[in-house]
Amino acid sequence: MITAGVDVGNKFTKVVVVKGGKVVSKAMTATGFDPAGAANEAYDKAVSEAGIAKGDVQKVFATGAGAIEAKFANDTVTVVSADAKGAYTLFPAARTVIDVGAEEGRAIRLNDQGKIADFAVNEKCAAGAGSFTESMARALEVPLEEMGPLALKSDKTIPMNAQCVVFAESEVVSLVHAKTSKEDISKAVHDAISGRVVSMARRVGVEKELVMIGGVGRNVGFVKCMENGLDGMKATVLDDPEYVSAIGAALLAAE
């Protein structure tokens, strides 16, 4: 059976095509101000890359903040369900899944059968999500992709108010004026953002194995700080972590 999963995220829209349980293609576009257009574009790309026609795809499930914008989808599923399905299928030992995207973070606890035992999602504030790091990178005048590696070079702990991006940005500016190194500031930023996620994960209960998915999974600084916050528990970052929700949606479509 050929199915597709569409994850219309706040920042990027991801699409995967799955055949017989295996990912055969994937594509990503910026969501921007036209989520419906982004979904169509990414879907066209993924189908084309798979070397099939749209008519060959038997079922499409959409997920993500803009799931309903994928008008061509047969149904929608929540990100929590898609995450659980994708993470458990790719890594059956997973019992805790942490998904951090651009605007949202979520923690999911799975039972032995991969069913959701509990979950938590961050509220309105994006302080525990990727856009926070992006905002801080702008304040530091550092490319986003360098933020994580920079943080790994610091062993200092500088407390930061992570409750609000606006206040935190002001704190970064103060630290810059106080001649604090970019490495230390970057570490402080990642400690702060990961602290929010750790707190959310502890709410649902953290059990081994811990799996990290979502675009922020690519940020080595975040992952390290999160592991520190979880008393050194190692997190397995799945390959192409930003696609896991879309994979989960495609797998659910096949059921």
Add this chain to the structure above:
Amino acid sequence: MSKGQLYPTEPLKSWGMAKKAREEFYLDYRDCHAKGGIRWAGGAWALDALTYGLGDDVFSITSEPYGASCAFNKDIAMKCMETAEKYGYARDLCAYMRIYWGSVLTKGTYPWGGDYPIPDFIYQDHICCSHAKWYQVIVDHEPQIPMTCIDVAPGPFMPGTDVQIKPHQVKYVADQMLEAIEWLEKTTGRKFDDEKFIEAVKTECINTSTWANICVLNKAVPAPLDEKTMYSLYVLNTLCKANKRITPVLKEVYEETKDRVARGIAAVPNEKARVMSDTQPPWGFLKVFRYLERYGVVSIGSLYTFGLMGIWEVKEDGTWGGRTLPWEKGIEIKTREQAAYVNADWNLSKPEFQHFYHPKYKTRMMTRIAKEWKLDGVMLHYNRGCEGLSLGIAENRLGLLKAGVPVMIFEGNMGDEREFDEVATMARIDAFMETLGLKKDY
């Protein structure tokens, strides 16, 4: 049959009676001066039976339901809250309180027409952190209004359990009531009528026990009532729990609900799962409950709808039900002192009072409801608009999870729409429904 329908359904006939009684309450309060009557203000938990001793033409407004009524109208609520904020009151205070203050301070915001009708006196109780401060601020702005307040926090009391109250604790409240009688006579210039007071105490026992027994009927599957409808019914006791005018309305609701159970009439015809909520809902977004119905989920109530104004006890068979009326246990109510003691004892057993003492009491009651009302899950509202009823809610979540009850949390505010994210809440409900193995029927 609509899609997914499993049970017959029909509208609740007594809903109209309840709605009319509610409207009359607010109109009586507004218009009573024209007939020489007295109007007073206080919280929904004020020991209001006492004020019936002043006569039949004395009408109250209860501040929390008033705040909720305003909150249902988002434009009025925003106007009131913005006014309160302009006066310098912080945005993180009780939403009802800010709405109430704003309504007093703003012209033309009484939802039943006109300006807010200023009360002749304030008679309040105090157990929540906001209670006494609520009216202290009103008196700051309207210093001509006399005010008194009764402390109702002598300790926890859960009838039929090991959590018992001692006579001197009840007397502590009853004695304040007796002092308040003197204050009321002096303030209004009226002679206090003990017979009317005693009648009001008895009426309150009947009304609040009846409400609990209505909630008991919702143990049935399918549930005869859903929580959104219950909001229109429980409110009567929050307005005038000692008023004999609402007794026939509650009796009618009880009889009709009993009949619905006997005939298998469902509130939600596609009922497949049952949940309860927790504190006040986000009043401007009651569509949340209708959204649940798309999954075949009925919210059967909450500790809030059951226990804010229902008076309960653990029965001999171990189940929860309406508290036995005092005279059915041979307790005499013939004097003002006896009436004050009975009324204090009765009110101190209010379920929603208990978690002010410790979250474990609330967890215990919610776990009981989850079991006896056969629930599949609980939705906890981390209500930023009510510090009092949200107190210890994270502990309640842990306690319910420990008891094996699935829990979903959502953040919001009962009265301030700026703190409620509708899209995120619906998405969270979707996720919770999926974890319960439910799919939308429509």
